Amino acid sequence: MSKYSVSPAGERFPLPEPEDDAREFQRVQALAADARAEGKEIVVVMGVGFVGAVMAAIVADSVGPDGKPGKFVIGCQRPSPRSYWKIPLLARGESPVKAEDPDVDPMIHRTVIDKKTLVATHNSDCLKLADCVVVDVQCDYSKRDLGNMKTGSAEMSALEATMRTIGEKIQPSCLVLVETTVAPGTTEFVAWPIMKRAFAARGLRTEPLLAHSFERVMPGRDYVRSIRDFWRVCSGCTPDARDRTVKFLGEILNTRDFPLTVMDRPIESETTKIVENSYRATILAFLNEWSLFAERNGVDLVKVIQAIKVRPTHSNIIFPGPGIGGYCLPKDGGLGYWAYKHILGFEDGDQLFRITPAAIDINDTRGLHVAELVRDALRNMGRYIAGANVLLCGASYREDVGDTRYSGSELVVRKLTEMGAELRVHDPYVDHWYELESQSDYPAPGH
């Protein structure tokens, strides 16, 4: 096992040794004690990845009615070789995520270096210090077969382990807020029981204060605003948890201009997130068939879309482009489909869900047609795809972002490579295309 964790820029950070843990906790504990003495609330953000790092900075940057910081934030990440580097980076005031939003880097620098309201640690004992824990640990949907999302499954283990750790370490009165997009039912019927068992094992008789409020992050130049200045939905497992969440979010987000929607139960807010992203996936998938129809019949689909978009009721129609990806749209419907069987206990998901799975499958395979068009364009020039040098411009899933997760371009590259082409890729936002650097983790297209 590696003793280092390497950042995207190539910097090597030695992994912390277990014997450092006590000292590390004392360091954080002392900082938290100072902050609490100043009247600050202690917030632990679990997971400082794509969302958590920026969420941590937003909380740390928030101010109370007196204009002074009201929160002291501890960003926490497990010391794995894959992720540990984020901690020392964040600790010196650098963003662990490459953000296209010019607000991110200054905000992280400001909160870590100037305001000293944000620190980072790998030691989850920091949970003992928390008044509030925000969970930004990933919950992926792992697909097995290309173009058949139904054979996939939700990857709950990291989230479940995190909830267990939280249940083992937090104070009974600590609010725990799950921000992760999860399979509907996860918060109340999976995470809450885990925490309850951990509380019971500690002899605690109180119910854990657990809530759910998904983010609506949009990677790109408005990254911070898409978290802070955007409508939020929340819910709690209990009225107490719900009320604490409403108060907490009101202190850190712009809920004046973007009012909170408060729902009765976590399954409602969880379902909201799944439905809204499945809706968007469906809107995108819908045009796939009409773009092929248009291509084959001399219809300019871009003009068709422009003519339709003028209608206010149709203004969100969107050309699907050569491929559809991003972290959320390809997976969220899968979490809903999976939950219906595995959390909620229904066997008729295949009959019930007709649009959502079709939309994901269509989007996931749309890139294959790009490879066919390249093949045919070369044939029209008297050439073959095998051995051809192909330059692909754009690796990430949308313009002006560096996020390559589930990018539509990935399938284009894989399919063209399968056809024998020699691929080169250019993307000014992407230094590393991780998905292509660890090929064995991913199914080859066409299989």
Added chain:
Amino acid sequence: MSKYSVSPAGERFPLPEPEDDAREFQRVQALAADARAEGKEIVVVMGVGFVGAVMAAIVADSVGPDGKPGKFVIGCQRPSPRSYWKIPLLARGESPVKAEDPDVDPMIHRTVIDKKTLVATHNSDCLKLADCVVVDVQCDYSKRDLGNMKTGSAEMSALEATMRTIGEKIQPSCLVLVETTVAPGTTEFVAWPIMKRAFAARGLRTEPLLAHSFERVMPGRDYVRSIRDFWRVCSGCTPDARDRTVKFLGEILNTRDFPLTVMDRPIESETTKIVENSYRATILAFLNEWSLFAERNGVDLVKVIQAIKVRPTHSNIIFPGPGIGGYCLPKDGGLGYWAYKHILGFEDGDQLFRITPAAIDINDTRGLHVAELVRDALRNMGRYIAGANVLLCGASYREDVGDTRYSGSELVVRKLTEMGAELRVHDPYVDHWYELESQSDYPAPGH
């Protein structure tokens, strides 16, 4: 065969005799000659049904730059027992369609009685007088099996017959504008050849001036505005036809505030209409599966939708209600699916179209679940659906309209009746539910 045509209010109009035709033409010819002497353009509107009657009045109500009426409009309808009554009604200044828009009745009265810019005739010889013909003849999509739109077919015969008549009678320089929603390719590859053959049979060597510009009528209180003050799309089979259409539409519609989209070929504007209504059908169908998911898991879908709608990119998400209908959404995707094979010659429509047909099938059968819910609600009260008295409120397909065509309520009534319930229906906008008065024309649900 009936010698009368009976209006919805029960008024009986004797059908015209063939020997009246010559006198009727002379009457209209004299009126048109007077109008032309005043510098007016003669416009014939073929079909004075749901769209045509209001379109005719809008054209007749339009004024030129001098503030005076510039068009003399002849509304024409074949003298069939089913439709003839519209002609004498319109001729005395009464709307042949029951409109919820308070502008319709005064506009028809004003143009027929006061301005005398609108007349009605059953004699298609009026086409000989036209500078411009607007075609508002229906093109239905007739389904054979409930929940399987793919076995249906486009009903082109009325439109084809009309195009033949037009080709036989118009002056060569007359502009013909198809407003009907048609299967993509119809205008250029079906209607135009029909007209060309008719021209050739008359020894004419010029190409017919044929164009397409679909309406975006929305039944309800903004009926007139949805035709006149709304964005239009148009295209011509030839540049001449296109330019004449742009000029004509600019004279009768509010193209200043709602600019025209001019497309290169009719198949592009035809496809635009099909895609935009298929889009809407898909948006509605998408929530069917999530509404069942919500129903089974204690999730309030209305609240979910409200939470999603706040996002500008998701603001058009719409709760599908107990059933989805209306004249356009259930059929337009069918016209596209059908055209792909029957006009454009492709055999892989079943592979290509995955979302559009599924959306229509889902929407067409959604009402069945209402009957199941009624059945189950009665069972929970210890009663059975057979023999139960059921009152259905709302026969038309949406609020505040009387249009029952393809109404979602129809399936609810048919299914509950099949289950043995005794149905009563109340709808303040509906005097006659024609679809249920000629039952033999419609398949029973569940078969």
